[in-house]
Amino acid sequence: MKKISAKISLFILIGIIIAACNAEKRVPKGKQLLASTQIAVNGKKTNNEDIHEQLYQKPNSTLLGFRLRLNLYNLANLNPDSTYQAKFTNNPGKYERKSKWLSAKQVDRLGKSFWYHGIHDFLKKTGEPPVIIDSTKTKKSVARLKYYYFNNGYFDVVVNSKHDTIKPKRGKIEYEITTNNAYLLDTITATISSPQLDSLYKTAKENPLIKPGNQFKTIDFSDEKNRLSNYFRNHGAYYFQPTSIVYDIDTIGKKNKANVNIKIGNNSYQDKDSTKTEPYKLYKISDVAIYTDFKPNTNKQNITDSISYENFKLYGIEKIKYRPKAITDAIFINKGNLFADYRTVLTSRYLSNLKIFNAPSIQYEIVKKDTLNNSLIAKIYLTPRKKYSFQASSDFTHSNIQDFGISFTPALTIRNIFNGAETLEISARANVGSSKDLANPNNQFFNVSEYGVDMKLNFPRIFFPFSTEKIIPKSMIPSTQIGIGYTSQKNIGLDKENFTGIFTYNWNPKQNNTSRFDLFNIQYVRNLNPLNYFNVYSSSYNALNEIAKTYNINPNYVDANNNLIIDKGTIGFTNDALTLNTNLTPQDPAYKEVLSITERRERLSEDNFILASSFTFSKTTKKDLKDNNFYQFKAKIESAGSLLSLISKTIGLNKNNAGNYKIFNLEYSEYGKAEFDYIKHWDLSRQNVFAFRSFFGIAVPFGNSDYIPFSRSYFAGGSNDNRAWQPYSLGPGKTESLLDFNEANMKIALSAEYRFKILGDLKGALFADAGNIWNVFDNVTDEKATFNNLSSLKDLALGSGFGLRYDLNFFVVRFDFGFKTFNPADESGKKWFRDYNFAHSVLNFGINYPF
Structure with a gap:
C-alpha cells in the first residue's frame, strides 16, 4: 500500500509541476505564441519534412507533447545580475551583514556563482525562447514555399497563409498550397561553341540526368551541370568550369512543357586588363615531376639530386632517400595521358595513405615551348x-x-625503414593493478600485472613473389601488413602467455568497399596457472561442490566445512566420479554434470594453437559521420588447421590416443567459420533515426578438433549485444546460464533501435535486442544448449529497454537500461516479462552507438 501511495504522490507531483508551467510566461502583451503550423497541399494536410523546412517560423519543440525546452527557458531569470543587486538595493543592511562574515569581494563574487547566475545561464542555453508569431516571417515563408515548388516544376503554384487565434496569447498559422500541374521536360538540345567539347558531349550525353518526359526539377539541372563538368575535366578539359554551362528553358507556347537548350560557351579568361575568349582545349600530360623533400616554408629549394624512372622525374634538395618505384607506384598521373581530375584525387589519396608524407600538393603548369599550347x-x-x-x-x-589499475602504452613509429615507403610500428603496454579478491600472502598492493609488445610492418603494396597488378591494380590502394605480438598476464584468470603473428593483405576494390585477406593468422595461448581454474570459474566450483557433498567418499578431498579443496579435492573427486569410484553411474544426471564440468575445465584450461586464413569483405554507403541513411555489410570466411592437417598427412605424423595430430607437442585447432553482419539506418528526419542490425556466425570444428577454442567462440549479452543480459550470461540455448563465461559456436543476433533528440546534445533511444548462442556440430550433447533445427529459434531471447546518450562531438557517452522481455531459460513457465522491472534491469555503459 505504501508503494502505491508513493507512486500516486509522485504522479500528482509531476502533474502539479507540469500544470504550473506557463508557456506564455514570456510572450509580450499584444503578441502570440506560435502554437502550431499546418500546411495543406491541394486540400490535404502534409507533414513532409522538406516542405515544413521551408518555414521561417516553427512552434517550439516538444517531448512527448510537452514543451520541455520552452518551459526550461521560462524558469530562467533573464537578468540574474539585476536581481542579485536588487536584494541589497532594497535592503542595504543585508549587504553589510554579509560582508562582515564573507568580505565584500566574496559577496560580489557570490552573484556570479552557479546558484545565482550559472543555473540561469544553463536554463537559457538548454531551453528555447518562445516563438512569437511574426507576420514578416510568415510572408517570407510564403515566398520560400513558392520558390520550393517552383524549383520542382510547379510554375503556376499559389500559396496563401491564414493566422488564427487560439487563445489571447496563442495562435496558429495555416498555409494553403495549390500546386496546379507540374511542367515536364520536352526536347533537349545542346549548343556548344568549342569543337573538342562538342565531340566529348556526344559520349557524355549517354547517361543524362535531364531527359524528355521528366518533371522539371532545379536540382537535376545542377547535378547535370556537375556531371558534365566532371566528365569534361576527366577527359582533358583542364580549364573547364561549371559556370560555362547555361540552360535556356523555353515554355512559350507550351502547355505544362518546357524545351531545354544546353549552352556551353568558350573559355573566358583574363589577360592583363582585358577579358579574352577561346575554344576549350584538351590537355595532355607531357611530364611528371616529383619533388621528394619539398620544404613549404622556405624559398631555398636547390635541387641536388634527380632520378629518371619510367617516364617520371624525381628531384631532391638532398639525396633522394626512396626507391623510385615506392613513390611512382602511388602516382596515377602518367606522361602521355589526358589531364583527368580523378587521377589527381587518386594520387593525393594514395600518397596520403603511405603515412610517410604530409598532405601532398599537386600543381599543373602549361608547357610554354609547346606550339599547340595544350601540354601540361x-x-x-x-x-x-x-x-x-x-x-x-x-x-x-x-x-x-582489478579494483585499481595503471596502464602505460608507449609507441614508436619508424617511417621509410627500407627506403620503400614502409612503416614499422612498435608498441608496448604495461599494466599493474590491485585486486583484493586474489590470494595475497605478501600483502602487496599491486598484485596484478600484464605486459606485452607488438610490432607491425606495413608495405604500401602487395608483398608477393609475383606481380599482382592484373588482379589487384594499384588503384585499389593495396597494402601488406606483417605483425607479431606477445602478451603475458599474472594473477589474471589462469594467467596466460599469448603469442600472435599475422600476414595480411588489404585493398579497396571500389570506393567504400574494403577487402582483407589474412594469409596467416597465428595464435598460441599458453595457460601458466591452469590449477587456478576453480578459483576463477566459481560457478563451476559451486556446482561441483554441491554434487560432492552428496557423493564424495574421500575425506582428504574436503576441508573442515566439507567443501572441496582446490585443486586437490576438485580434481580428485572428478577423477573418482568419472572412473566410477563413487556411487554415481553414467545414467545419473549428476554424473553427466560432472562430466560436463570436467570437459569444460579441460577445454578452457588447455593450451591452444591456431593457424588460420581468412577473407573479409565490407561495404558501406555511409558518406560521412552525419549520414543517417546508409547500410553496412560485412562478411568473413575463416579456415583454421587445414594446412597443418595436410602437412601432417604428407609427412606421415602419427596421431595420439585421441586420434588427433600434434604440432610442437600440442593439438592444433581445425575448424571452418563464417560470419555475416548487416546494419541499416533510416533517417526519419528531425534527428530521429531508426537503426537495425543483424548478425549470424557459425564455427564448425572438424578433423583435428571436436570443439572451437574459447578465443574463437561466441558469447551473448553486453552493451553491444543483447543489453538485457550481462556479457557471457545468455545461453547457450535455453540453459540456465549458471556458468561464469557461457560461450558456443553459433550465434544469431538481431537489434532494432529508435533514436531521438531529447534536449540539446542529450538524446534518447528505445531498443529491442533478440538473439542467442547455441552449440552445433561439436561435442556438446545437452539438448537445451544445441541448435537442432528451425524450431530452436523459439529459444531466441528478447531484451528491450531505453537509453540515454550525450554527444560530445568526438564521441558519444551511452547509458542503456535493458529488461529481460522473453527469457527462454526460465523454467517457471512464465518466460515473458517475468523480470521486467528496474530491480532486475541491466545498466550498460558504452562509448559511441552499439551499431
Whole structure:
C-alpha cells in the first residue's frame, strides 16, 4: 500500500509541476505564441519534412507533447545580475551583514556563482525562447514555399497563409498550397561553341540526368551541370568550369512543357586588363615531376639530386632517400595521358595513405615551348614526415578483475625503414593493478600485472613473389601488413602467455568497399596457472561442490566445512566420479554434470594453437559521420588447421590416443567459420533515426578438433549485444546460464533501435535486442544448449529497454537500461516479462552507438 501511495504522490507531483508551467510566461502583451503550423497541399494536410523546412517560423519543440525546452527557458531569470543587486538595493543592511562574515569581494563574487547566475545561464542555453508569431516571417515563408515548388516544376503554384487565434496569447498559422500541374521536360538540345567539347558531349550525353518526359526539377539541372563538368575535366578539359554551362528553358507556347537548350560557351579568361575568349582545349600530360623533400616554408629549394624512372622525374634538395618505384607506384598521373581530375584525387589519396608524407600538393603548369599550347607538366610536391615519432599514453582503470589499475602504452613509429615507403610500428603496454579478491600472502598492493609488445610492418603494396597488378591494380590502394605480438598476464584468470603473428593483405576494390585477406593468422595461448581454474570459474566450483557433498567418499578431498579443496579435492573427486569410484553411474544426471564440468575445465584450461586464413569483405554507403541513411555489410570466411592437417598427412605424423595430430607437442585447432553482419539506418528526419542490425556466425570444428577454442567462440549479452543480459550470461540455448563465461559456436543476433533528440546534445533511444548462442556440430550433447533445427529459434531471447546518450562531438557517452522481455531459460513457465522491472534491469555503459 505504501508503494502505491508513493507512486500516486509522485504522479500528482509531476502533474502539479507540469500544470504550473506557463508557456506564455514570456510572450509580450499584444503578441502570440506560435502554437502550431499546418500546411495543406491541394486540400490535404502534409507533414513532409522538406516542405515544413521551408518555414521561417516553427512552434517550439516538444517531448512527448510537452514543451520541455520552452518551459526550461521560462524558469530562467533573464537578468540574474539585476536581481542579485536588487536584494541589497532594497535592503542595504543585508549587504553589510554579509560582508562582515564573507568580505565584500566574496559577496560580489557570490552573484556570479552557479546558484545565482550559472543555473540561469544553463536554463537559457538548454531551453528555447518562445516563438512569437511574426507576420514578416510568415510572408517570407510564403515566398520560400513558392520558390520550393517552383524549383520542382510547379510554375503556376499559389500559396496563401491564414493566422488564427487560439487563445489571447496563442495562435496558429495555416498555409494553403495549390500546386496546379507540374511542367515536364520536352526536347533537349545542346549548343556548344568549342569543337573538342562538342565531340566529348556526344559520349557524355549517354547517361543524362535531364531527359524528355521528366518533371522539371532545379536540382537535376545542377547535378547535370556537375556531371558534365566532371566528365569534361576527366577527359582533358583542364580549364573547364561549371559556370560555362547555361540552360535556356523555353515554355512559350507550351502547355505544362518546357524545351531545354544546353549552352556551353568558350573559355573566358583574363589577360592583363582585358577579358579574352577561346575554344576549350584538351590537355595532355607531357611530364611528371616529383619533388621528394619539398620544404613549404622556405624559398631555398636547390635541387641536388634527380632520378629518371619510367617516364617520371624525381628531384631532391638532398639525396633522394626512396626507391623510385615506392613513390611512382602511388602516382596515377602518367606522361602521355589526358589531364583527368580523378587521377589527381587518386594520387593525393594514395600518397596520403603511405603515412610517410604530409598532405601532398599537386600543381599543373602549361608547357610554354609547346606550339599547340595544350601540354601540361604535373608537379607533385611531397613533404616528408619525421622518420621517427614517439607517442605515449597512460590510463587509470577499474574492472571486475582489478579494483585499481595503471596502464602505460608507449609507441614508436619508424617511417621509410627500407627506403620503400614502409612503416614499422612498435608498441608496448604495461599494466599493474590491485585486486583484493586474489590470494595475497605478501600483502602487496599491486598484485596484478600484464605486459606485452607488438610490432607491425606495413608495405604500401602487395608483398608477393609475383606481380599482382592484373588482379589487384594499384588503384585499389593495396597494402601488406606483417605483425607479431606477445602478451603475458599474472594473477589474471589462469594467467596466460599469448603469442600472435599475422600476414595480411588489404585493398579497396571500389570506393567504400574494403577487402582483407589474412594469409596467416597465428595464435598460441599458453595457460601458466591452469590449477587456478576453480578459483576463477566459481560457478563451476559451486556446482561441483554441491554434487560432492552428496557423493564424495574421500575425506582428504574436503576441508573442515566439507567443501572441496582446490585443486586437490576438485580434481580428485572428478577423477573418482568419472572412473566410477563413487556411487554415481553414467545414467545419473549428476554424473553427466560432472562430466560436463570436467570437459569444460579441460577445454578452457588447455593450451591452444591456431593457424588460420581468412577473407573479409565490407561495404558501406555511409558518406560521412552525419549520414543517417546508409547500410553496412560485412562478411568473413575463416579456415583454421587445414594446412597443418595436410602437412601432417604428407609427412606421415602419427596421431595420439585421441586420434588427433600434434604440432610442437600440442593439438592444433581445425575448424571452418563464417560470419555475416548487416546494419541499416533510416533517417526519419528531425534527428530521429531508426537503426537495425543483424548478425549470424557459425564455427564448425572438424578433423583435428571436436570443439572451437574459447578465443574463437561466441558469447551473448553486453552493451553491444543483447543489453538485457550481462556479457557471457545468455545461453547457450535455453540453459540456465549458471556458468561464469557461457560461450558456443553459433550465434544469431538481431537489434532494432529508435533514436531521438531529447534536449540539446542529450538524446534518447528505445531498443529491442533478440538473439542467442547455441552449440552445433561439436561435442556438446545437452539438448537445451544445441541448435537442432528451425524450431530452436523459439529459444531466441528478447531484451528491450531505453537509453540515454550525450554527444560530445568526438564521441558519444551511452547509458542503456535493458529488461529481460522473453527469457527462454526460465523454467517457471512464465518466460515473458517475468523480470521486467528496474530491480532486475541491466545498466550498460558504452562509448559511441552499439551499431
